[in-house]
Amino acid sequence: xxxxxxxxxxxxxxxxxxxxxxxxxxxxxxxxxxxxxxxxxxxxxxxxxxxxxxxxxxxxxxxxxxxxxxxxxxxxxxxxxxxxxxxxxxxxxxxxxxxxxxxxxxxxxxxxxx
Amino acid sequence: xxxxxxxxxxxxxxxxxxxxxxxxxxxxxxxxxxxxxxxxxxxxxxxxxxxxxxxxxxxxxxxxxxxxxxxxxxxxxxxxxxxxxxxxxxxxxxxxxxxxxxxxxxxxxxxx
Numbered sequence: 001x002x003x004x005x006x007x008x009x010x011x012x013x014x015x016x017x018x019x020x021x022x023x024x025x026x027x028x029x030x031x032x033x034x035x036x037x038x039x040x041x042x043x044x045x046x047x048x049x050x051x052x053x054x055x056x057x058x059x060x061x062x063x064x065x066x067x068x069x070x071x072x073x074x075x076x077x078x079x080x081x082x083x084x085x086x087x088x089x090x091x092x093x094x095x096x097x098x099x100x101x102x103x104x105x106x107x108x109x110x111x112x113x114x
Numbered sequence: 115x116x117x118x119x120x121x122x123x124x125x126x127x128x129x130x131x132x133x134x135x136x137x138x139x140x141x142x143x144x145x146x147x148x149x150x151x152x153x154x155x156x157x158x159x160x161x162x163x164x165x166x167x168x169x170x171x172x173x174x175x176x177x178x179x180x181x182x183x184x185x186x187x188x189x190x191x192x193x194x195x196x197x198x199x200x201x202x203x204x205x206x207x208x209x210x211x212x213x214x215x216x217x218x219x220x221x222x223x224x225x226x
Contacts, residue, residue, distance in 0.1 A: 043203065045213070102160040105157030
């Protein structure tokens with residue numbers, strides 16, 4: 001059953017803590033993405049990776065870090081440097097290049113700072 | 115600077131009537147456009163797409179129109195159903211990889 005899985009669904013973080021959000025896909029997609037959604041706003045790109053061991057900053061990368069050690073996995077760490085981390089985080093994957101393909105999204109992780 | 119804009123944050127339509135959601139873009143390098151539908155606390159799901167070489171694509175009740183000269187696309191839903199109530203995002207892809215740029219979304223409410 002192919003898909004993209006994010007965990008956990010809900011996450012609470014104390015101020016000053018780093019937390020890592022998991023994203024795994026078994027679609028054999030090359031590219032993976034992290035987006036952030038705030039209430040009433042669209043999706044803003046945090047980081048993306050087109051191949052293993054390579055990733056690029058998106059529009060709002062400050063306070064976040066990622067790794068891409070395996071094709072299937074693209075974890076996002078929200079660091080203490082992120083001033084306003086409470087948001088809904090979405091991971092997506094797609095084939096890279098060639099004919100256009102839509103991105104497939106996970107179910108999201110809602111992060112709340114307490 | 116937003117490259118993809120959805121200027122209507124919300125839209126209310128009666129069941130059975132047409133819903134028209136609009137999207138404008140500024141980057142002439144975009145070559146592929148997509149619409150996603152999103153329910154609260156869920157990830158967006160792909161709805162319909164259109165290549166820049168076409169001006170219309172239809173899939174059942176959903177039709178997307180592209181006007182390249184105006185840098186404008188629209189999604190038509192006919193007839194609208196209560197289950198269509200969701201947030202709709204317009205997205206655009208440049209010709210370098212598959213990275214998508216999203217608009218701010220339009221919340222559609224279809225009233226029974």
